[in-house]
Amino acid sequence: xxxxxxxxxxxxxxxxxxxxxxxxxxxxxxxxxxxxxxxxxxxxxxxxxxxxxxxxxxxxxxxxxxxxxxxxxxxxxxxxxxxxxxxxxxxxxxxxxxxxxxxxxxxxxxxxxxxxxxxxxxxxxxxxxxxxxxxxxxxxxxxxxxxxxxxxxxxxxxxxxxxxxxxxxxxxxxxxxxxxxxxxxxxxxxxxxxxxxxxxxxxxxxx
Numbered sequence: 623x624x625x626x627x628x629x630x631x632x633x634x635x636x637x638x639x640x641x642x643x644x645x646x647x648x649x650x651x652x653x654x655x656x657x658x659x660x661x662x663x664x665x666x667x668x669x670x671x672x673x674x675x676x677x678x679x680x681x682x683x684x685x686x687x688x689x690x691x692x693x694x695x696x697x698x699x700x701x702x703x704x705x706x707x708x709x710x711x712x713x714x715x716x717x718x719x720x721x722x723x724x725x726x727x728x729x730x731x732x733x734x735x736x737x738x739x740x741x742x743x744x745x746x747x748x749x750x751x752x753x754x755x756x757x758x759x760x761x762x763x764x765x766x767x768x769x770x771x772x773x774x775x776x777x778x779x780x781x782x783x784x785x786x787x788x789x790x791x792x793x794x795x796x797x798x799x800x801x802x803x804x805x806x807x808x809x810x811x812x813x814x815x816x817x818x819x820x821x822x823x824x825x826x827x828x829x
Contacts, residue, residue, distance in 0.1 A: 629817035630659040634673050635683035637664045637733060637761045638783035642805055643828075644683045644699050651824050658817055664761060666734050674810055680818045685780075685803045697807040697825050702780040704803075706795045707766075709773040715793035722797055728776040729757040731766045733783075767792065 639645050652660050665673060670684040674694065683699075690696050706725060708714045714724060757775045758766065763784055766777050771789040780803065786792055807825050809818060 628657055629815070630661060631817050631821055632661045632678060632680045633683070633821075634663050634665050634670055634679055634681075636667055636670070636685065636805075638763060638780065639664070639683055641783050641785070642683075642700060642702075644805065644807065644825075647699070647807075647825050647828050650828075651821055654824070655820070658820075671808065674808065680813070680815065681807055681809045681821065683805065683807050686806055686808075687803050690806075690808060693811050694808050695811050695813075695822070697822070697829055698804050699806060699829060700782075701802050701804050702782045704778055704797050704801050705781045706797055707770055707777040707779060707784070708793050708795060709770050709776075710791050710793050711773050712776065712793075714776070714795065717795055719796050719798045722778070725776055725778070729755040729774070731758045731769055731775040731777040732756060733763060733766070733779065734759055734761045 633648060635644065639648075648660070648662065652658070665682075667685050670682040671690075671694075673679040673682055685702075686696070686698075706714070706720055706722075708728075712728075714720060714728075717724075758769060760766075763779070766779075767784060767786070767789045769775055770777060771791045773791070778797070781794075786794070807822075809822060813819070
């Protein structure tokens with residue numbers, strides 16, 4: 623298989639995958655095995671594990687905050703943690719650290735699929751006497767950064783999932799208590815498709 627690799631590999635990942643080492647793993651794999659037909663697409667964190675239950679998906683790259691079912695194989699690539707992004711004209715930008723409840727009266731800009739049990743803003747969204755506003759929910763982190771840079775809303779994202787090079791008006795504030803999340807490649811246990819096993823071996827050797 624290594625000498626004459628062929629076939630199609632279907633990989634799905636979180637929208638911010640380009641900010642993680644997993645993206646480099648995928649691109650280097652395609653360079654080393656150009657005859658393999660890679661099909662890559664994005665999906666929300668909550669739906670990615672479900673994608674593996676369908677025959678059309680071979681491997682997913684997603685965030686995990688609790689043990690994964692034994693029916694899956696897992697390669698943990700790295701970890702990340704949640705931070706708050708706020709415009710520098712927001713009074714919260716003066717704080718070195720904040721608690722997530724400090725954001726309770728703000729308008730949120732959120733990545734689609736991140737309103738899940740792993741996101742620390744969930745307790746705020748479910749609090750009876752608080753009505754936070756969702757100003758934007760979508761898959762475009764660049765649009766969120768543009769809005770923040772113009773002084774609109776706040777966001778809670780993973781620390782490695784963005785690049786502020788062109789956004790000088792945004793402050794990054796750690797959220798306490800710190801909540802770390804692992805990021806991993808996941809596949810069905812016992813999947814014997816040669817191209818899947820080839821990628822799996824390649825990814826494991828890069829961790």
